[in-house]
Amino acid sequence: MSATTATTTSALSWPAGLKRFIAREIETNGGRHDEAEIYAAPAGDVGLAGGPGSISWEINGDLASLIVGGTAAILMEVLHPSVMDGVYTQSSYRTDPLRRARNTLGYVLRTTFGSTRAATAVIERVKAVHAGVSGVAPTGATYRALDPELIGWVHTCIPWAVMTAFDRTKRPLSIDEKDRYLREQALIGRMGGAERVPESVAELNDYVERMRPQMAMTYQTVDFLGFLEGRVDQLQPIGRKERFDRWVAVRASMGLMPEWARRMTGTYQPDLIYRAFFAPLDRLKARLVRSAYPAPPCVAMAHQRAGAIAFSAPSSIS
Numbered sequence: 001m002s003a004t005t006a007t008t009t010s011a012l013s014w015p016a017g018l019k020r021f022i023a024r025e026i027e028t029n030g031g032r033h034d035e036a037e038i039y040a041a042p043a044g045d046v047g048l049a050g051g052p053g054s055i056s057w058e059i060n061g062d063l064a065s066l067i068v069g070g071t072a073a074i075l076m077e078v079l080h081p082s083v084m085d086g087v088y089t090q091s092s093y094r095t096d097p098l099r100r101a102r103n104t105l106g107y108v109l110r111t112t113f114g115s116t117r118a119a120t121a122v123i124e125r126v127k128a129v130h131a132g133v134s135g136v137a138p139t140g141a142t143y144r145a146l147d148p149e150l151i152g153w154v155h156t157c158i159p160w161a162v163m164t165a166f167d168r169t170k171r172p173l174s175i176d177e178k179d180r181y182l183r184e185q186a187l188i189g190r191m192g193g194a195e196r197v198p199e200s201v202a203e204l205n206d207y208v209e210r211m212r213p214q215m216a217m218t219y220q221t222v223d224f225l226g227f228l229e230g231r232v233d234q235l236q237p238i239g240r241k242e243r244f245d246r247w248v249a250v251r252a253s254m255g256l257m258p259e260w261a262r263r264m265t266g267t268y269q270p271d272l273i274y275r276a277f278f279a280p281l282d283r284l285k286a287r288l289v290r291s292a293y294p295a296p297p298c299v300a301m302a303h304q305r306a307g308a309i310a311f312s313a314p315s316s317i318s
């Protein structure tokens with residue numbers, strides 16, 4: 001998107017009722033993320049990801065990019081059959097999908113905007129959860145979640161998808177900015193148990209090519225995709241319109257990812273259709289989120305803590 005288009009589109013205003021509805025949906029599904037003990041103190045602490053002025057604070061502070069990129073990140077993570085097996089057999093995603101969504105978003109926000117102590121604590125807590133996750137994937141591979149290679153893959157999919165969403169829907173990022181973002185986020189991946197994670201776009205491209213032969217759709221991935229699209233294992237019946245919306249949202253988000261991944265997951269759309277329909281949809285969704293709920297409260301809290309000038313986060317949604 002050109003700078004001119006970005007300026008023009010961000011100047012559009014949406015009806016207040018629509019913005020309130022979206023803000024409520026975001027808080028209901030994703031949580032509020034305003035815990036004082038995590039984000040408010042100690043004064044001057046910039047946390048793990050670089051603090052004010054860092055590219056991590058700019059990108060991960062843009063809730064729209066986290067939302068638009070989130071589905072693609074999750075689907076890319078579970079394209080690794082061992083990750084898929086862990087999630088499929090040992091996670092509560094079917095029975096408590098909202099808790100899973102909040103915890104995953106919370107992890108990204110806490111590790112980037114939380115105090116050093118709170119960010120380290122959440123990483124250690126999640127590592128302890130992972131220590132109990134192991135099994136045998138449908139491919140026959142024995143795995144444990146704390147395998148540094150698996151942690152590295154799951155870690156990488158998150159900044160990869162979020163940075164691509166930011167680049168496509170907010171403003172184009174230079175290679176240098178992408179390199180800095182991957183480097184800042186790599187520390188979090190290593191603290192989570194990965195050994196080597198890509199720290200530049202060049203390393204990311206090599207890494208993805210190296211990992212690609214391990215990716216596959218198993219019956220579990222097919223089910224999981226069906227769950228995301230509202231077709232399989234729903235707690236309550238989902239109407240046709242909602243199923244269609246989810247089908248579209250999955251394809252729009254996966255449009256951020258390489259063609260091989262879209263083909264493998266069956267979410268491929270010809271470029272022309274992607275450019276004419278799905279990409280504008282990602283941008284529209286991002287604009288709506290930015291207008292209704294630009295950043296969770298923790299972003300302003302973290303700026304205040306670190307001593308920078310806070311920008312306003314939305315007040316409590318009623």
Ligand code: HEM
Nearest residue numbers: 082083086087090091092103104107145150151154155192
């Ligand atoms: C850096 C990499 C990873 C991150 C950031 C991550 C993130 C998370 C988070 C935030 C939770 C929720 C913990 C809670 O609050 O209860 C979780 C749970 C879980 N993770 Fe991971 N994860 C990673 C890697 C993996 C891998 C490699 C596997 C599987 C091989 C895996 C499987 C699971 C499972 C099965 C749960 C339990 C979920 C539940 O109770 O519903 N994770 N992970």
